[in-house]
Amino acid sequence: MIIELGHFALVLALAVALYQTVVPLYGAHRNDARLMALAVPAAFVQFLLVSFAFAALVHAYVHSDFSVLNVWQNSHSAKPFIYKITGTWANHEGSMLLWVFILSLFTLAVAAFSGNLPLSLKARVLGVQGSISSAFLLYIVTVSSPFVRIPPDRVPLEGQGMNPLLQDPALAMHPPMLYAGYVGFSVAFAFAIAALMEGRVDSAWGRWVRPWTLAAWTFLTAGIALGSWWAYYELGWGGWWFWDPVENASFMPWLAGTALLHSAIVVEKRNALKTWTVLLALIAFSFSLIGTFLVRSGVLSSVHAFAVDPERGTFILAILAFFIGGSLFLYAIRANTLKIEGRFDPISREGALLLNNVLLSAATAAVFIGTLFPLIYEAVTGGGKITVGAPYFNLTFGTLIIPLLVILPVGPLLPWKRGNVKAVLGRLKGALVLTVLAFALSLTLLDASVRAAFGIALGVWVVAGALEEWAGRVMLFRAPLKVVFKRIASMPGSMWAMTLAHAGLGVVVLGIVMSTAWKQERITALQPGGKVQIAGFEVVYKGTRKATGPNYLAEQGLFEIYRDGRKVAEEISEKRTFLGRRGMPTTEVALMHYALGDLYIAIGDQTKMGRTVRVYFQPMIQLLWFGALLMVFGGFIGLLDRRFRVGVAERTESRLVAQPAE
């Protein structure tokens, strides 16, 4: 019964979403305040309906209601409680419902927290969001419903089980984070469309768009980091990023969103780069749409996957064409109505942010072209197959991202309008010295290759540059401590965000380079009692035993780890075979964190020579996720910036003083 109510609520939500699209947009067109005001209650009602539908599906999963086709296909009664909940979105239909649920949540937030928006802009933004919601709801209701029942006389007793790889805490949180990021960009998209309709973009627009973009970016960063962390410890290869099309699909909106985050600053502060920023907002969400659909449609592995499910495929193509094509068309005919203002020199904060955008765009293009080239090639040549793998992305993306890292510390120190690189480098003396030092030390003492030393120097340059900019801002070592503390306390959230995110990126670079350059591996077949030496550790294989979990059978490899003759750890590395029809085994690696890196043990099959054991030492690899954490943390701090809050007029003392000059 609850399932039917959920289904019904979803159909009602579709009607409300259509209403939320048509009425406010028409009202804005006719300048009718009463019609425009209806957008807010519509957003509220839509949220209630969609959240009820979503809760209904979660309810069915939690109670293992196998009369629901979707639950039967993707769940199992013996699953731990947490995975019964997360199983709701570990499949195509459920994840689409989660997407719409998050969208309705964001729409509600826009409706609730935008009291100071002009009525027409607010109505248009909510109207555009309603249109996105309508498209997704229509898709779910017509061809992708999770509420389909199995006839009562054929209801199975047990479900088919959830993909075992996905039964994991990090991956439980990965899709909601990712979707919050994707969907967050819909707000920037809606603002961009509304601006094109109104023919007006100004500093205020930039200020309204920034917090939403930052929220989306923060969620997306967290989602991607969780995904790579999961890949690292779950897939059992010790890798964390494979340039897989699925990863690229989430990386492209992140890159475009990062560019948007930076160009929106120029719009707010300097009233320049407006048309470009609007285009970026459209692109960021377009990539989010592409990412959402392509990941689950299977089209990325082959064009033919589309033909397996032509109904959904055509629908998806239609939605993509409507929103991407439609928005770009609107941009083409309306962009010239936006007045171009703002002047600046090439060497200026604006100039640096512009270069940031050009480089990020090119890097995005590399990922985009590499991801879609095999598809296009197959379509154009009529079945010709070509592979574009990690070596391509490392070469092109790597080449394009390095200049970005080189200019990164310089940009924030350049003044607006017109600057001087020499003066900025003078303020980065400490960072320059540390960079050179890092290069020399890694080359000599740490025995790194020139490339690795260069990479480490680059990471140090970014981290030290960010810290030195911060130190200069709070006048560390230059003013009395009391002044420094006062400056630290009064530093705005957005500045903390910048420092943390930039430093975090540098830390990520350090983690990548060090773990790659100094990674050690031992692959051997071991009999019980056999030993492996790695990075000063001695790993002793004690044997294998069988074990049972709540919904899986396991083979557990037992290991003892010694350092300097002393036992430092006992660890278990598992291979799990899950119940249900999805019988592929998964690995649960033994993972130990030490100051200098991770010791990583995965067991393989039993062969004639013994048990295959793979032992890796991954130096400093935790820096990678620590850096990502810094970036996410910075994003949250930035969201707390009081200037972003609703109704707080931006009035600083210096502004008040400067005002009479007008």
Next chain:
Amino acid sequence: MLRQRARGPVLVLLALLWATLPVAPTLVSTSTVAYAVEPDEMLKDPKLEARARKISQNLRCLVCQNESIDESNAPLAKDLRILLRERLKAGDTDEEAVQYLVDRYGEYVLLKPRFAIHTLILWLGPFLVLAMGLIAAGIYLRRRMQASRQALASEAPLSEEERKRLGELLEKDVATRDGA
């Protein structure tokens, strides 16, 4: 005058960027990583084995999604690993061994497509976007600066009274800042 002064650092920056380009690819490449090679497949000669590992990281496991034969657990990947090692043992150079596999399985087996006419878009596309972006940014900046110069030229110089008022404001500004 200001523009001329800015030129030097720009050149330095551009030269720096250019100089870093060749180093880029190897920063993120995973030359020492290995996943699914089995102990019994490995060659006795460590040099030969190292070569085999490096090559197999750039070869696709044909039945997998986006995995190299070095990473994959699939039986086909194992066969390819063994085949590759046999070719190397027989005295093939790296190129010959790769070509042997390409002849049998097609270019699909290469994770890094060859630079050729049919892959021009793939290899040059990103850099074309970069060039177009730089050119567009350059045009944008030139127009902005021309507009700003025209605006400056059309503005009348400050009158004596305005100059005085400006001086007062600046003084007040400095005073407030020192007081804070």
